[in-house]
Amino acid sequence: MKKTVILVCCAMALAACSSTPKSVGINAMPVKLNQAISKADKACTVDADCVAVKKGCCECAGYEAVNQEAAEKVQKVWEKECQLAPCTREMCYVQIDPVCENNVCTGKLKSMDSYFGK
Secondary structure (H helix, E strand, O other), X not given: OHHHHHHHHHHHHHHHHHHOOOOOOOXXXXXXXXXXXXXXXXXOOOHHHEEEEEOOOOHHXXXXXXXXXXXXXXXXXXXXXXXXXXXXXXXXXXXXXXXXXXXXXXXXXXXXXXXXXX
16 A cells, blocks of 8 residues: 555656756757757848847857848747746856858957947
8 A cells, every 4th residue: 555655646746747847957058949040041131131149048158140030930949948047147248240241141249348338
């Protein structure tokens, strides 16, 4: 009888754990987000065609430049994958200015002055 009660309790605990929403680790860089960015269109003709998207759930993961229309799809993946992501509160100097070079969106790291003013 004791074994049966223990087994039932263990089964209930296991079922409860498996139905709990998954959260991601601290400063996560989800695989699905990485795949969405890799597949994102980076074609452009002018700088305005390009925008910066986060490479991970938190600021310190950095940014990638993609086509403005592709950014909408990446943002949806980011919202789904990173909704429960905890981030550390560290200052990172990883923001980029998206630009179009040779018809491809790229990013140039922002200058330190842009973080602190001139």
